[in-house]
Every structure is written in structure tokens, then in C-alpha cells.
Amino acid sequence: MGRLPTRGVWSLGAQRLALPGPLRPPGPRGSWGSGNLAAYEADRLKFLIQAKDQFGPAVRFGPRTTILFAPAAVASVLRATEDFVISENFLQRRLSVAEQAEGRSLRAVLSPGLRLPALGQVPAVVDRHLVPAVDRLGPAWFDPLPVMESVISGAVAELYFGADGASLPAMLAELLDELSRVIGNPFALPERWSSPLRRRIEARHELLRAEVERLLAARLDAPRGAIDDVATGVISRAGSRHSLSRVADMVIGSLLASQRVPAAAASWLLMTLADHPRVQDQIAAEMWSLQSVQCPASRTDPVVARRAVLEVLRLYPPTWLLVRTASRPVEVAGYSFAAGHHFMISPYVQHRDADVFVDPAMFRPERWIQPPHGPGQYLPFGGGVHVCPGRHLATGILIAIAQGLTTRYRIIRTPAQVIPNPRTTLLPDGLRTALRPAGDRSDQLPALAGVSSPR
Numbered sequence: 001m002g003r004l005p006t007r008g009v010w011s012l013g014a015q016r017l018a019l020p021g022p023l024r025p026p027g028p029r030g031s032w033g034s035g036n037l038a039a040y041e042a043d044r045l046k047f048l049i050q051a052k053d054q055f056g057p058a059v060r061f062g063p064r065t066t067i068l069f070a071p072a073a074v075a076s077v078l079r080a081t082e083d084f085v086i087s088e089n090f091l092q093r094r095l096s097v098a099e100q101a102e103g104r105s106l107r108a109v110l111s112p113g114l115r116l117p118a119l120g121q122v123p124a125v126v127d128r129h130l131v132p133a134v135d136r137l138g139p140a141w142f143d144p145l146p147v148m149e150s151v152i153s154g155a156v157a158e159l160y161f162g163a164d165g166a167s168l169p170a171m172l173a174e175l176l177d178e179l180s181r182v183i184g185n186p187f188a189l190p191e192r193w194s195s196p197l198r199r200r201i202e203a204r205h206e207l208l209r210a211e212v213e214r215l216l217a218a219r220l221d222a223p224r225g226a227i228d229d230v231a232t233g234v235i236s237r238a239g240s241r242h243s244l245s246r247v248a249d250m251v252i253g254s255l256l257a258s259q260r261v262p263a264a265a266a267s268w269l270l271m272t273l274a275d276h277p278r279v280q281d282q283i284a285a286e287m288w289s290l291q292s293v294q295c296p297a298s299r300t301d302p303v304v305a306r307r308a309v310l311e312v313l314r315l316y317p318p319t320w321l322l323v324r325t326a327s328r329p330v331e332v333a334g335y336s337f338a339a340g341h342h343f344m345i346s347p348y349v350q351h352r353d354a355d356v357f358v359d360p361a362m363f364r365p366e367r368w369i370q371p372p373h374g375p376g377q378y379l380p381f382g383g384g385v386h387v388c389p390g391r392h393l394a395t396g397i398l399i400a401i402a403q404g405l406t407t408r409y410r411i412i413r414t415p416a417q418v419i420p421n422p423r424t425t426l427l428p429d430g431l432r433t434a435l436r437p438a439g440d441r442s443d444q445l446p447a448l449a450g451v452s453s454p455r
């Protein structure tokens with residue numbers, strides 16, 4: 001989820017505090033009063049790209065915030081565990097030092113369940129949710145975001161809790177809708193102010209936590225081996241080191257991370273595939289040829305689909321901004337910064353560096369035959385200690401969606417302009433897609449008011 005440096009950037013009071021030492025990075029002067037915030041809010045992606053072009057590897061955003069572009073500095077900040085921290089949790093609440101440390105330990109409880117062999121079931125589980133969802137759509141234009149969100153959320157809930165998880169996607173969607181009003185909103189009230197929105201967030205969180213605790217507790221009591229899902233592994237690895245409520249919160253955090261962010265990635269994937277019908281054919285052909293191999297264990301990696309997914313995540317990283325806070329005085333990119341200084345890192349900008357990715361704005365899946373990047377240059381899943389623990393699962397889900405759709409349909413989209421919207425997760429505003437059954441060569445196109453012909 002894109003966390004934004006709202007407080008460090010916005011607080012006018014902060015401008016009088018903790019000025020870094022004599023050496024400080026260059027940067028736009030901004031306007032009196034709000035600094036660079038107005039220009040940033042007017043067009044966040046453009047602001048970052050221009051800042052990099054004009055001022056280079058480290059750019060002063062405000063007295064307590066620096067934007068980092070130099071890959072080596074980016075990689076070192078993401079790598080360092082104790083010095084550069086994520087200071088807010090998924091509810092946008094500030095974390096104490098002890099909570100941050102426990103978060104790192106809880107990661108170790110979650111991560112193993114999100115790798116192979118658990119991932120072997122992903123294509124079948126995704127198909128179980130994808131097929132009925134797209135059948136329901138019929139021949140109509142649709143906004144892929146909510147459709148993909150419900151498919152992915154349902155699939156992940158099933159992987160975590162089997163059939164018991166069916167109630168979770170609706171509860172998660174409600175919490176996420178409320179949280180979206182806070183995440184990335186520089187004008188949201190501080191967390192210590194008890195507003196109706198904060199109270200609604202708390203209430204939804206409590207309901208969800210009670211349900212997740214119940215499901216986890218059922219797995220604690222179940223005979224060994226009776227239930228085989230991600231949550232059972234999580235609760236057995238947690239042992240007695242963590243309270244049930246902390247484990248439940250960690251599970252909720254990861255379930256929330258499995259909603260809009262991968263759904264945004266899937267939407268960008270659909271858009272890009274609609275623009276590249278040949279790649280759709282190649283993914284489908286690869287899938288048919290893999291399925292013709294009788295023994296599943298001998299099937300090779302679906303490289304064509306994987307490269308397309310990696311390339312879509314490069315062009316449109318849903319988590320387009322990462323933020324870290326210095327926990328003590330630090331040196332970065334040759335400059336000194338006080339404790340509490342914020343660092344913004346943009347995967348979106350890193351991914352469009354022409355020195356690393358030739359023709360960076362072009363969709364070129366073949367560039368992944370030999371991955372061109374080094375540390376700090378390709379960050380759709382972040383990097384270092386907080387690298388996304390769901391990255392293998394997410395990639396597997398996106399590949400399964402690409403395969404599931406291209407083997408059954410031709411993905412098309414309207415010619416309307418799609419605008420990347422970075423308010424929270426990077427979303428494709430204006431995207432409308434449709435699915436034409438594979439082999440249907442008729443000119444019968446879905447009807448949608450105001451749209452005459454698809455691309």
C-alpha cells in the first residue's frame with residue numbers, strides 16, 4: 001500500500017525543527033507556507049519525475065523529507081532494518097519501537113506459507129473465482145478493478161482459510177474503503193483525533209479481528225494435519241511467542257495487502273494485454289503447451305506469462321511510493337539527516353530510468369529474458385527487510401489470471417484515455433475492458449453508453 005509522508009511533509013511546525021546539517025540536498029524552493037506540497041499534490045508523478053531530472057539523485061522535498069533516486073542509496077535505505085523504519089501500520093497508526101520489532105518477527109511467521117509448495121494450488125484456486133466472476137459479466141464493458149479485487153480477495157481468503165474464509169472478502173472491502181479515505185490523504189485528520197471516520201475504521205477492524213481470531217483459534221484446536229491452509233501454518237509457527245490478537249492483526253494486514261494492490265496490478269495487466277493481442281496469443285499458446293505435458297511435476301515455468309507480468313509491474317507498480325523514517329541520525333547519499341527525517345522512494349520513477357531500462361515507457365516483455373536491473377532499480381515489491389512477503393503469491397495469481405483469460409477470451413478495451421491515478425494505490429482511471437470469447441471473430445461488440453468502438 002502506498003504510504004505517503006503526510007505528517008513530515010505537511011506539518012508547518014516541523015519546518016522550524018530539526019534542520020539537517022549544513023549539507024543538504026538541492027530541491028525545488030516551493031511556495032511560502034506550503035513548500036512543495038501544492039505542486040506535489042497537483043501532479044504527484046510529474047512532480048517526482050521533474051524533481052529527479054532537475055536536481056539529481058537526492059532531492060530536498062521539505063525540511064524533514066528527502067526524495068531518493070540514486071539506486072545505491074535506495075537499496076541501502078531499504079536494506080537497513082533498524083535505521084530506516086516504517087512508522088505506521090496498516091490502520092495508519094503510529095507504531096512504537098517495540099511494535100516495529102514484533103512486526104519483523106511476525107513476518108517470519110507469515111512468509112514461509114506464501115512460498116512454494118503452498119503456491120502449487122494457486123492456478124486452480126484463482127480459476128475457481130475467476131471463471132464465475134467473468135461468466136457473470138457477459139458481453140459488457142466493465143471496470144476491471146472491482147472484478148479483479150473480488151476474484152483475488154476470494155482466492156487469497158480461500159488459500160488462507162479454505163471454505164471458512166468466505167465471509168472475509170466483504171469485511172475486508174468495507175475496511176479498505178474506509179481506510180482509503182485516510183491513506184495518502186495529506187488533509188486527513190491526525191490519528192489521535194477521534195473522528196467519525198476513525199471510529200468507523202476501528203469498528204470494522206474490531207469485527208474483522210474477532211472473525212480472524214475465531215478462525216485462527218479453530219486451527220489451534222484442530223488435530224494436527226486436519227486442516228491444510230496458510231493460516232494453519234501461520235498459527236503453528238507463531239507458537240506461544242505472539243498473542244492471538246497480534247497474529248490476527250498480522251493476518252489482517254496481509255489480507256488487506258491482497259486486495260486493491262494486486263487488483264490494481266491485474267487491471268494494468270488487462271489493459272496492457274488488450275493493447276498487445278499478440279502477447280495474449282503467446283500466453284495462451286504457452287498455457288496450452290504446458291497443459292499438454294501429462295505429468296504436472298515436469299511442467300516448466302510459464303516464462304512468457306511471467307515476463308509479461310514483470311513488465312506490467314515495471315510500467316505500473318501499484319505501490320508507486322515507499323516511505324521510510326530515520327530512527328536515528330543517518331547519512332544517506334553523502335548527506336546527514338536528523339532522526340525523524342522521512343525518505344520517499346518511488347518505484348514508478350526508478351522503473352522509468354532510461355539508463356537502466358531501454359525505452360522505459362515501452363512494454364517489452366522480452367527485456368526479462370536477461371533482467372536488466374541491479375539493486376534499487378526494480379521495486380514493484382519493495383526491497384530489503386520489508387520486501388513484500390506475498391510477492392511469489394501475487395506473481396502466481398497474476399500469471400493465473402493472464403492464463404485463465406487469454407485461453408478463453410480475447411481481452412479488449414475502449415479507446416478512452418487511461419490516466420494513472422496515484423492518490424493511493426496506482427489505479428488506471430478510465431479503463432474499461434471487455435472479454436470476447438476466444439475464436440469469436442464477429443464484429444459484435446459490447447455496447448456501452450458513450451463508447452463507440454474498442455481498440
Ligand code: HEM
Pocket residue numbers: 001003086107114156253254255257258261262265317318319322323379380381382383385386387388389390391393394395
Ligand atoms: C501485485 C501485488 C502486490 C504488490 C505490487 C505488492 C507490493 C508490496 C510492496 C511494494 C511492499 C513494501 C512496502 C514498503 O516497503 O513500504 C509490500 C509489503 C507487503 N505486502 Fe505486498 N504486494 C502485493 C501483493 C501482496 C500479497 C498477495 C500479500 C499477502 C498475501 C502481500 C503482503 C504484504 C505484506 C504483509 C507487506 C508488509 C511487509 C512488511 O512491512 O514487512 N502483498 N507489498
